[in-house]
Amino acid sequence: MNKLKKTSLLLIAVTGFLFLSCESSDDSDGENSMANVEQVKSTVMSGSWRVALFEEDGVTETNYFTDFTFVFESDGRLTADDGGTSVSGAWSITSDSSSSDVDSSSDDDVDFNIFFASPANFAEISEDWDIVSFSSARIELKDESGDGSIDRLVFVKI
DSSP states (O other), X not given: OHHXXXXXXXXXXXXXXXXXXXXXXXXXXXXXXXXXXHHHHHHHTSXXXXXEEEEETTEEOGGGTTTOEEEEOTTSEEEEEOSSOEXXXXXXXXXXXXXXXXXXXXXXXXEEEEEOOSXXXXXXXXXXXXXXXXXXXXXXXXXXXTTSOXXXXXXXXX
């Protein structure tokens, strides 16, 4: 019986250690998310961008944005201008470290939020986008709808 007690105590100790180890890594993911938020903000504010791809429900609608230059201001303003028309909106990048998605990486917890009230074409890109990837020259975003369809938005630096 003494051997069974020792084995049980050892099993409890190992389980407790594993539980604490998991908690520790969750905290570091939050720190990584915050670092990614700052990296993405810095990247997007570093120049002018254009839409290289906008795909909604499997239909490519990039042509609505082809002539527009997008500028992401540090105060959260977003301006799209084609030389004749200027459209004003807002943007932000937020981290939601309370994600319940077990498989999520730190990038999955970072949302790229875009808002345009009008015109209708610009209102279509108003979403809380998930960041698929980003570099100094390209930002790829996606949004999964409740029906499982995936919209994609890609900005490239001009």
